[in-house]
Amino acid sequence: MELIWYAVFTLLLSGYFALEGFDLGVGLLMPVIGRTQETRDRMVAAMAPFVLANEVWLVAVAGALFGVYPHLEGEALFGLYPLVVAMLLSWVVRDAGLWFRRRIDGPGWRRFWDAMITAGSLGLSFGWGVALYAATTGFGSSLLHPFGLLLGVVVTLLFAWHGWTFLGWRAPETAGITRTGRALALSALAAALPALAVLGGSLPYLLDHSAPASTLGVMGVMALPFAPVMVLAQVWVWRFFRPGRSAVRTPSFF
């Protein structure tokens, strides 16, 4: 049972990196390749249908952390207190940018929220690198450790590349490149790699610190019937919003 929930947890966290990674990447690239408002609108519109389905993976990670590794939950979040607060604020600001940017017409309004999307994406991407390094040291190292900062840069660059590949797949005219679904899968794997490596390294520790079997059992029984619906809903999003469906052109809500 511990092993199954470890697999679920790994799937959720690496899934978050692989999926939300490109949303954050697109946010990072907005000032770089989205020089005009129209290009930025297209970039946001390209990721918009996926964002809600992607970011929720991290919400699930946090929930699973609480349910499966309750002790680690307190230790990890508290150990990284200032970082977690900064990352949460980044996430909040990024989401607000997406929801608000089109609610009022006006170049200043939209430019401001676009800047918030980029700032939030940067805070989250960089923060993940720092957090992953801290996890490898058992949350004992300084948050400003050079290796942590370096990993922050690496994750940020990985996400930006992943976002670029995504744009090349779904909105090639903004990215200036054309990428296949296979290339996107590859960049997704690369984006998930840091998370996979850290989780792989902590396998013995996590198995040792799982919630008791009774709790894991109850959660399994309750979650299992919904697992197919969850998989189906996610697959549906990807099938429905894949490129080629672009014949219908509507203004995006985000």
Add this chain to the structure above:
Amino acid sequence: MDALDLARTQFAVTGSLHFLFVLLTLGLAPLVAIMHTRWTRSGAPEHERTVRFWGQVYVTNYAVGIVTGLVMEFQFGLSWSGLSRYAGDVFGAPLAMETLVAFFLESTFLGLWIFGWGRLPKWLHLACIWAVTLTAYASAWFIMAANSFLQNPAGAVERGGRMELVDAAALFTNKTLVFSFPHVISAGLFTAGMVLVGASAYRLRRGGEDAAFFTRSMRTGIVTAAVGITLTVGYGYAQFGGIQEGKFKGDTAATPLALMMDFGNLMFLVAVFLMLPLVRFLPRWRWTHRLLMILTPVPFVLAVCGWLARELGRQPWMVWKKLTVADAMSPGLTPGMITVSLVGFTAVLGLLALTDYALIARLIRRGPRDLDLGAAAEERPAPALSY
């Protein structure tokens, strides 16, 4: 203030903010789903306008509900790691289910509903908003289950200084859950109804176009509010059967409780014995509209009072008679740390909440035209076309 007071303030501020938005979400979701059902069956443009307008109010409100919720979820680990150490094996289960199952599906289906507009087959599109409603209710149920465990730690025993789950059925049929969940759900309906009434009153009072549109919305709102408040009051009193002994002894919890009950009863009388019988006339009686507008914030205030009563009444316990709030606080949490996060969260979330309410007010002022939700390409002048 010491770290404990600051941590409690942070939870109260973010929690209250979150609940203001969630409350309206819970009430509007089924209303929008019903509006959408009518549109799907009739195909009438009038019905479509109704879904798009109230749907946009719903999703605009939803945005801040999400972001405040994120902060809530992570705060348990940030400030209250003592809770997960002592009772995480039990308390974590409903929270995990909420995020893993309910919110995961809710967010995915909401994305499909918003971005699949005009592209999904119409019955599947309709199914999405019903899925969103259902999973929103499931979310509320899991969260209330987790909270009820804190009120009354049923289904678990203490072993070796930690709580252990022994009876999952007892956890999910907690006596402090069975009536509090429908109480909250009905309060959401009442709130959404009053928002429909208040917004329509504003528009009808101003006159001009869309009188027919807002006359219908006001009637929907009145009926919803009357049903909602009746159930809220009923399930409210029903909760007293399962309440912990001595919960409302002190003034701190008794005051918000009394406020909620007195004004709740008053609203019940107003909604059921004045508004409902006059449902045909109120849209035309312009002199009542200012009063109806003034009533709009009342459900929000009462709902926050309800939460304060429930949570303050539990003090000083985090888990009733098992773990104190002081012991649940993360060891080593300093006033400096929590001050920085408290200021950051309050400033950012507070500003976003104000912005969001301004956007909703602006949407109502402009009425059901040039809506972003479900916009087709030709509707917007010079749109930035995209996929």
